[in-house]
Amino acid sequence: MRSWHLDMGAGLSGLRLEEHAEPRPGPGEVVVRVRAASINARELSILFQGRYPLPVKPGVVAASDGAGEVVEIGPGVTGAAVGERVIASIFPRWRDGPFRRETAAQLGGSLDGMLTEYAVLPAEALVRIPPHLSFEEAAALPCAGATAWNALTGGRPLSAGETVLTLGSGGVSLLALQLARSAGARTLVTTSGAARAARLSALGADEVIDREATPDWAAEVRRRTGDAGADHIVEVGGPGTLERSARAVALGGEIAWVGALARAASPPDLTPLWMAAATLRCIAAGSTAQLAAMTRAVAAHRIRPVIAQVFPFAEALAAFACYAAGAALGKILVRV
Known part of the structure; x- marks a missing residue:
């Protein structure tokens, strides 16, 4: 499989494509075939400014936001099924309640992110995609949607x-x-x-x-x-x-x-x-519970995130450059 990796402060030239073996899930985990990933301001802060309030490991798989389908389930998983369309909380360990240091591990930061063909994720961090949304639309929700919901209701x-x-x-x-x-x-x-x-x-x-x-x-x-x-x-x-x-x-x-x-x-x-x-x-984005509540509101009111442009996986560099230019109104997506 292929994944896009980045390093703190490396700039656009530091975003690189690497090959890996396909992952296998451990206890409580699932493998998601990622279909789309979204770029947020956090990625620009990490790449270009070289600063971020939370740890970023060297060579991390980029992007906190993605959407896909479950393709394999690890031992002990009961809340997910193969074939389900899902998004994941960008803070997989933050289920609910206040934001704390012990729940601050973040996709695309201290944990590998979603700009990859396959991602291993805790089953408890998954939220089902509203039926009316495409993978690209759903990938726009984990960071921006949870943050907006927390801002309005938290x-x-x-x-x-x-x-x-x-x-x-x-x-x-x-x-x-x-x-x-x-x-x-x-x-x-x-x-x-x-x-x-x-x-x-x-x-x-x-x-x-x-x-x-x-x-x-x-x-x-x-x-x-x-x-x-x-x-x-x-x-x-x-x-x-x-x-x-x-x-x-x-x-x-x-x-x-x-x-x-x-x-x-x-x-x-x-x-x-x-x-x-x-x-x-x-506030720091939102918990899995807040992400789930937001998606219920999106489903009930058939809200569609505003998408500016979708790039192919091989053109992720162009997607980041487009986002960094700041001219787009709406989300910049990468189709995986």
């Missing part, structure tokens, strides 16, 4: 009629928009440029704020909510956007901090967060 419960603000048009933000709409929330989205604004409106955002036309988007959020602010904010920018999110959050609201994509020249002033008696909650 702390302050989301209720119909509340206002959800998502930042940008990355994978987490797009799925948070779709999940929030399915829950009956009012959705506000920030983006840059008229073309992206039009795409987000077409995807169902109730209101889109173009940051190029309205740089002070926090003030615009307050204006459009009658100065009430957003009940939930899915914060992907981190240092470069957190201060504005703090100014945009409602009294008693919550900011779910899920990423750090935007840099800042100085630390953000979070005094408005305190003045709103709001919560800032830092």
Whole structure:
């Protein structure tokens, strides 16, 4: 079998294809024939920036996200069957409850990932793919979908009629928009440029704020909510956007901090967060239980992740380059 491997800080040239013997499952494990894998911002951080908050072993099989079908079952497995279409939690040991050091082993980090033809995975980490989704669509869910679900439901419960603000048009933000709409929330989205604004409106955002036309988007959020602010904010920018999110959050609201994509020249002033008696909650994707709950919502509402482009397995380098360029709206996939 073939697998794509990477090393911390090696850059695109460090992504390499290697041949291996097909794996066999141990007790409690299954072998999954991977059919599609998805690229996330974490891969760029590992490859290009050479930094990541969790351990990354040398020569790890790339990508935390993938989808496929079970082809072999190890001793003692009772919750999976050959032929089932599945995705896996990116934290296979994090079943439920709070995120802890002992459950932080991650696919594509300290554990081999999903950019491979065959993957050995704990059966308890598997979640069945909603019937209406293709393998490519399902592969977009493990990291971005679990993160979006955790952001919306893992702390302050989301209720119909509340206002959800998502930042940008990355994978987490797009799925948070779709999940929030399915829950009956009012959705506000920030983006840059008229073309992206039009795409987000077409995807169902109730209101889109173009940051190029309205740089002070926090003030615009307050204006459009009658100065009430957003009940939930899915914060992907981190240092470069957190201060504005703090100014945009409602009294008693919550900011779910899920990423750090935007840099800042100085630390953000979070005094408005305190003045709103709001919560800032830092999250790391989600547990297997949260991944399963998200897929149930996706199935019930027939949500389809937004796919920008699918590359053949042999062209994984081109897929990473496309993602790194940052121009795509939607997920970049590799068909295995």
